[in-house]
Structure formats: structure tokens, C-alpha cells
Amino acid sequence: MEASVCTQDVEAGSVWSHSCTLDDLLATYVLDPAAGACLESGPGWTRRWKTVWRASQAEVTCPVQDLAVFPVLASVPVRGFTWRARQRHRPGLAYTLTTGRMHGFESLAERRLLLALDFLDGVEEVLSQPFRLKFITVEGAKDHTPDFLVLLPGTAVLVDVRPGHLIKDKDLVKFAAAERAAAAAGWRYLVVTGWRRHVTAGLDALSARRRPMADRLGLHGELLGLVAERPRRFGELVEETSLPAVARAHALHLLWHRRLAVDLAQPLGDAAWVYPVGGRDG
Structure with missing residues (x-):
């Protein structure tokens, strides 16, 4: 017999990647x-x-x-x-x-x-x-x-x-x-018993770049500087760097290591907004 449990997927509210806890996810x-x-x-x-x-x-x-x-x-x-x-x-x-x-x-x-x-x-x-x-x-x-x-x-x-x-x-x-x-x-x-919507897909995407990465081209500084000016959509952010194809991987790395912020309650794609850590306006 299947038990009656109290479980609810919370749809409202943001899940900020740089400060979230397990309860948020x-x-x-x-x-x-x-x-x-x-x-x-x-x-x-x-x-x-x-x-x-x-x-x-x-x-x-x-x-x-x-x-x-x-x-x-x-x-x-x-x-x-x-x-x-x-x-x-x-x-x-x-x-x-x-x-x-x-x-x-x-x-x-x-x-x-x-x-x-x-x-x-x-x-x-x-x-x-x-x-x-x-x-x-x-x-x-x-x-x-x-x-x-x-x-x-x-x-x-x-x-x-x-x-x-x-x-x-x-x-x-x-x-x-x-x-x-x-x-x-x-x-x-x-x-x-389950996860907030979009959270597991977002973490899986970020985890692809969680291991240490050498930044010989200085892309970390470019990415952090661009987001410090104003929040940008992920696709726009990487395109404005000097080497977009490589910057995409470095952006994911910075998000995993909480140096950039994204709302994990939203789909993680080129349309996702990327914020400076501590900043959620835009």
C-alpha cells in the first residue's frame, strides 16, 4: 500500500545559485x-x-x-x-x-x-x-x-x-x-522526495565545468567585469567576450563556484540572466 505523504513542489520564488541552501533546492x-x-x-x-x-x-x-x-x-x-x-x-x-x-x-x-x-x-x-x-x-x-x-x-x-x-x-x-x-x-x-523545477537540470549543466580550469586567456576577468557593469543574459554575456566559444565554459565554471549568480528556478540557457554575486536587480 502506498503511504499518504505531504509533498509539494514550490514554484514561486527564486533560487539564487550563489547563496542557496539545500532547502531552497x-x-x-x-x-x-x-x-x-x-x-x-x-x-x-x-x-x-x-x-x-x-x-x-x-x-x-x-x-x-x-x-x-x-x-x-x-x-x-x-x-x-x-x-x-x-x-x-x-x-x-x-x-x-x-x-x-x-x-x-x-x-x-x-x-x-x-x-x-x-x-x-x-x-x-x-x-x-x-x-x-x-x-x-x-x-x-x-x-x-x-x-x-x-x-x-x-x-x-x-x-x-x-x-x-x-x-x-x-x-x-x-x-x-x-x-x-x-x-x-x-x-x-x-x-x-523531489526537487524544485529546473534545479536538477541547471546543476547538471553547471557541474560539467566544476573542476579546476586554467584561465590563461583572462576570460574570468572579462566575464566578471561585464556582469559587474549590468546583469546580462547568458548568451549575450559570452558573446561580448574576446573568445565566446571558450568563455561559455568559463562562465559555467564561475557559476558553479559562486562567483557569478543565476536563478536556478528558471531554465539555464542563453536567455538566463546572469548577475554579479550579491546583486539580483535587472
Whole structure:
């Protein structure tokens, strides 16, 4: 049976590439509070609920009450990423510039999240399949493995990724348990069910030029100078440089690295307006 979830794609409002957060990029999703009604909540539940991590080829158990002080960076994915013929999901490895290494994902939806995390400012580390949560409900013991743990300065965000139309009733209980465990650790919890319109296409286009680029022709200065004079449409901007064919790639690079700004809620093409960072008039 498919669960009833509260999810809404927010169409109104701009998503400025130079200052957006993960919340700005995501379709709105609110976990139904009733989903956690069956969870154990009596005294000592944080001691009885456990997290199982993998480190140095061994499993390490940590009560939820100690989750905030667990050395998460010493861990590896608690579950492996496997490939086989005729499987219905699409696992793989994705490189992120932020961490400088490959990260496992179990679906294309998870890969899109990894790309967004690589684009966002402030992400320090991303851990795939970080731990297995063992929790207790009125029906007995259950377990759940969240998809990602995202480390931010001084805090963290625990994330599950599931397209809204695929969420079942049993998933809602697992999400509620993960949310409660994250709150006990002082972390935030998110369920990623979808994205704002045009965001994923825009990030995919920008990511093609996210790696370091040598600017021997001085095109970065030209592009920044032109936009500083006044906002320009992307096609017009590159055409006004000394070498438009090359400037196009450098403009994407500057947008990815937040040195230029664009509204990601609009299609990213030659008609898109490009702004100086911090400037949104025009």
C-alpha cells in the first residue's frame, strides 16, 4: 500500500545559485507526526536504540544517546554497493569536488543529491550508508539504514532519499525513527522526495565545468567585469567576450563556484540572466 505523504513542489520564488541552501533546492516535504506514534518513547529509549557502524572491517555498536560523540569519520559504509544483472535500481559511484573522492549511491535519485551537496557551500563531508539504526516499536524491534550523513560546521544532517510516489507506510515509520535518533544527537533530518523545477537540470549543466580550469586567456576577468557593469543574459554575456566559444565554459565554471549568480528556478540557457554575486536587480 502506498503511504499518504505531504509533498509539494514550490514554484514561486527564486533560487539564487550563489547563496542557496539545500532547502531552497528541494520540493517541500513534511513527515506526518502520526508516523512516529508506534515508536518506543519511554525513559531510557536512547540507551536501548542502537546504531551499528562499520570500521576497520568490524561492526561497532553505539547507543543513540552517544551518537553525537561517535567518531563518524573513522567509519565506512555499513552496507556495500552491489551491481547485478536486471536489478531495478541504479547504484554506482559519484565523485564530489568537495571531498575529493568517490561516494556510493544506490539510485539515480541519490546521485542527484550527491551532485547538489557538491554544489552547496559549507558541506565538509558526506558519508554514504553511514549506519544501521536498530529501533523499537510497539510491534517489536526493527532496523533502518539512512542513505547519507552530511557533516556541516558544528552539526550534521541525516538524509534519506525516496521519490514521493515510492514511499510506503513502513517507510514512514523508519523515517520517523531516523528523525528521532537524529534529534537526540542534535542533528537535523531530511527526507528528499523531489526537487524544485529546473534545479536538477541547471546543476547538471553547471557541474560539467566544476573542476579546476586554467584561465590563461583572462576570460574570468572579462566575464566578471561585464556582469559587474549590468546583469546580462547568458548568451549575450559570452558573446561580448574576446573568445565566446571558450568563455561559455568559463562562465559555467564561475557559476558553479559562486562567483557569478543565476536563478536556478528558471531554465539555464542563453536567455538566463546572469548577475554579479550579491546583486539580483535587472
